[in-house]
Amino acid sequence: MSKQSTRSKPSAGTPSARKQSRARQAISSTAVNRSSGDQRPQDALVEQGVHEERGAYDERESLVNDRRRGTKYDITPKVEEVAAIHGFMNDLDCKMLDPAVVGVECVESAEAFYSQHVRLWLDRDPVLAKAEVRDTGGGLHTILWLDEPILVAAGEARIWNDIARGICNALPGDPDLNGLIALTRPVAAMNTKYNPPREVRQLRLGEPVSRAEILNLSRLVAEQPARLWMQLFFGGERAEPCPFCSKESLGVAGYWQVRCYQCGRANAASLVYRFYSPDFLDSRKENHHG
Ligand SMILES: [Zn+2]
Structure with missing residues (x-):
């Protein structure tokens, strides 16, 4: 592969860089539009000729602090701002899977991936067996909800963030998932990355886990x-x-x-x-x- 054929970052001043800069301005200006409530952000972006990632403004759900729901731009705190943890999640994206290993059906259907593989994996560990599972349209979110929130002392958020990331290594999830501040999608919300949009569905109810169970799982993955x-x-x-x-x-x-x-x-x-x-x-x- 030549250098030209790879996705290179445009340098400042090129038409492409100017377009990206406009895109960023459009995103910040639509935040204003949204609070005035007169226009849907995606419509505004389309009018301004900006290509925004599909589904960027979909409703998401936070697993920390007050468990807010909203767009990822509105509800994602900084790691240092996490004061309470309600759950730990993993994101298993069907697009990342090898059809030769999981089967073609599982690359196309998150529900098939769950019933043929993930369900069995979860059932084989006493803590992971308590995970809630959501079919988000193109993959699975597994969520370990805590029986009571973990209150994060000043300066401890980074430690819990490492634990959140470490637990994810148990399963073949998205390696770039955001640790503590990763967002899930609410059950029954629409995932508009797809056309037609797909509804988020709960595949497994799950049950609460304790702080000690989270730490046990974290230790198992590490040791x-x-x-x-x-x-x-x-x-x-x-x-x-x-x-x-x-x-x-x-x-x-x-x-x-x-x-x-x-x-x-x-x-x-x-x-x-x-x-x-x-x-x-x-x-x-x-x-x-x-
Ligand atoms: Zn062998």
Whole structure:
């Protein structure tokens, strides 16, 4: 691939950069329009000829502070502003999945992905089994709601943010998810990223978890990932046949490693990476180098 063909950032002054700058102005000016209530923000953007990400103004739901609902622009606090945590979420996006591993149907339908894979994974861990699951249109949000909010002392938000991100590593979710300040979509809200829009549906009710359960899960992901992933994806410490060679069996071989007589030792994280499509993994490499 030549440099020109990759998505390069326009430099200031090019027509494309001016267009982006106009887009930013339009977004801030529509915030004013919205409070005056005379025009829907997306209509305003369309009139000004600005291409805004579809669904950008959809209703979202915060899992922190007063659990506000609104557009992501209105309800996303800074991490340091989080004073109360009500839940921890993960975002499993169907677009990121490898159809060769999960099946074509699961790349096209979040509900199929849930019933054929995610439901089983959650059921195999006592804490994850309590997650609520929402089909957001193009993927699944799993939410561990707390029985009582965790009150965040001054300076502790970063620690809880790391815990929120760490817990996400249990499942093949969006690696760029925003930790504590990630937003879900309310049940019955419309996801207008799609045409026609898709309604957010609850697939699993879930039940509350305690602060101690969250910390246990966090510890398991950090200290025993090989065991946890083998348990979630294969229901025990051994998978037969091995998911990589389909011949021998694969087993836990240390905190961070799995081993198969055919494949040898492998980093246990490969148990999670195998669910992502090659295109998705390539796009992440490009982003990280450029
Ligand atoms: Zn193998």
